[in-house]
């Protein structure tokens with residue numbers, strides 16, 4: 001999307017909450033790879049989608065600094081919660097301090113570890129909504145691990161499924177991330193356990209509904 005159109009969109013949607021602005025700004029100063037953060041537009045989208053779906057339990061794979069987890073929490077009612085999983089234990093204190101600054105931070109349960117080891121420990125069909133946003137090369141594995149944990153009629157969102165537009169270009173033989181996303185999109189298109197739609201928001205978000 002060109003910058004002017006993006007500016008237009010951002011000035012005509014709900015403002016980014018001050019805490020999320022601060023988290024984003026501080027991450028840009030202290031950390032690398034800050035383009036991983038969902039950001040203003042996608043964050044407002046995640047909140048509104050949560051309000052529409054009204055999940056009791058949300059599962060997130062890939063916390064990073066906690067930006068998207070806070071957006072899900074914003075959309076939840078009092079009794080509902082987000083379980084977010086982050087593999088990088090060096091981020092733990094940073095994430096916990098971000099959640100502690102929010103008055104809805106207590107709706108979020110942070111788990112430090114590998115999502116592929118943690119997810120099998122959850123009861124089947126115990127989540128209403130999941131967000132896959134971690135290592136691109138493992139997308140299909142996260143999806144297969146997550147699907148049994150989602151109730152029938154529940155949703156899985158998958159981030160970055162257009163991967164900077166590279167999914168429609170010739171893939172370099174050593175570009176493992178692009179290969180994995182292309183492979184994920186191809187397999188998902190044929191998967192009749194679920195309904196799916198790709199939205200061209202930011203870097204592409206696939207919405208999946210379990211039949």
Ligand SMILES: C[S@@+](CC[C@H](N)C(=O)[O-])C[C@H]1O[C@@H](n2cnc3c(N)ncnc32)[C@H](O)[C@@H]1O
Nearest residue numbers: 036037038062064067068086087114115134135
């Ligand atoms: C794209 S960032 C998440 C951004 C965050 N969801 C947001 O939108 O603000 C991906 C995160 O996934 C984490 N990650 C990678 N592999 C993982 C795994 N197997 N289990 C849990 N987290 C993982 C990375 O360390 C990184 O912090």
